[in-house]
Amino acid sequence: MTLSIIILAKVIQFFSNHPALRGFALAAALRAGNNHRMEIAIRPQLNRADVEAIARERLGDIDVVGHEEFTDGFFNAAHALALADGRHLVVKVAPDPGLKLLRYEVDLMAAEIEFFERAAAAGVPMPKVWHTDAEAGLMIMDRLTGVSLAQTAEGIDEAEKLVLRREIGELSARIVTVSGERFGYPRKDGRTRSGSWAESFTAIVDDILADIADREAPLPRSADEIRRLVTGDRALLDEVDRPALVHFDLWDGNIFVQRGENGWHVDGFIDGERALYGDPLAELVSLITFIPPAEAAAVVDGFLGRALTDAEERRLCLYRIYLWLILIVECDVRGYEPERTAGQVKWATEGLVKDLGALEA
Structure with a gap:
């Protein structure tokens, strides 16, 4: 956010x-x-079916029992998924890389992945990460309680x-x-x-x-x-x-x-x-x-x-x-x-x- x-x-x-x-x-x-x-012009527009498909492609055969879209962000799309196994996840998708953004707004998902890994290793409380794909502009992580x-x-x-x-x-x-x-x-x-x-x-x-x-x-x-x-x-x-x-x-x-x-x-x-x-x-x-x-x-x-x-x-x-x-x-x-x-x-x-x-x- x-x-x-x-x-x-x-x-x-x-x-x-x-x-x-x-x-x-x-x-x-x-x-x-x-x-x-x-409504933010650059934020990816995804529905529940889109998000579930992304999560299943990356995490395997999961049973989704709940969905919530976070609509107060100004850049990435972020959706919460509740799974039958008790996990509560956030699926985060970056804007289309072809959009004309600010000059510093390049490779931001890669930067976030690097930040999560290095900050967590230093003892900073961060959500657990389940899947990352910098090239696809995707992160799947735990939802904080x-x-x-x-x-x-x-x-x-x-x-x-x-x-x-x-x-x-x-x-x-x-x-x-x-x-x-x-x-x-x-x-x-x-x-x-x-x-x-x-x-x-x-x-x-x-x-x-x-x-x-x-x-x-x-x-x-x-x-x-x-x-x-x-x-x-x-x-x-x-x-x-x-x-x-x-x-x-x-x-x-x-x-x-x-x-x-x-x-x-x-x-x-x-x-x-x-x-x-x-x-x-x-x-x-x-x-x-x-x-x-x-x-x-x-x-x-x-x-x-x-x-x-x-x-x-x-x-x-x-x-x-x-x-x-x-x-x-x-x-x-x-x-x-x-x-x-x-x-x-x-x-x-x-x-x-x-x-x-x-x-x-």
Whole structure:
């Protein structure tokens, strides 16, 4: 489930002036979205028979006793199947590779498969995987028994929530202990990959700015100005000397939680297709940008065991700028309704303006 759920315009417009409450905006948007089927142009359209056929082809002679389509995603098709043997599975199918997507949206299923394997090996709670086929754009995995934090956050006691946020920080810190051979997105053609984080991040930003130019998405400053500000901190980026595995999309919709005898705990993380190898701190972007400050501090404490330094705050600012640029341009690719597009572009542009100003301060 991508961060794009924020585009439900009325929720966004109300909360955009209250940064500390943005997490609540996301949760409210998710609940609202669950009541309406979101027609997304690039998401594969599959019915129950299609999904059952895929599962039987890959898993053998299974007896399906239940089916549910998840309609709140903005990229892949995802369907749940209940089996007579007691298993509850999710069948995930990527968009047609022939579609014109964003430049970084290449080999995403392969990236997700790699993320699942490497994160699970590092002790990160992930759904069990039953079948993968990167070339076919297919994954079949266990359905988590918990619920997304975006759906349940408002019902969790504040003290319990801080404990949960700290656990989220600790578990996400395990992800970034995994190292890659080179920086950049793990795509087959090697685009954005290099031995330097500064070089790879510059290439990543150049790609998203090119996407924006191609689709004539609105920007508050020229692309040249934005690139100049981002690349002006090359020395800071050069301090990153290890390509760490980064999920980069760990907002509350991709974090599943459960309530147990000892309170709330993390059930698992999902949707690793946006993964890349880069600065470990980049993992904090989606984790803390959209939640209240006290909760963000708890995540950082779990992740680092201390507060962020000024230099780290500045690096995070760079990575937030990249996220805002994605949110601005992806609307056209997804084929959102005009009202949703306007809401998301407005909200992301406000974040972009704020962070560009912070770089110049």
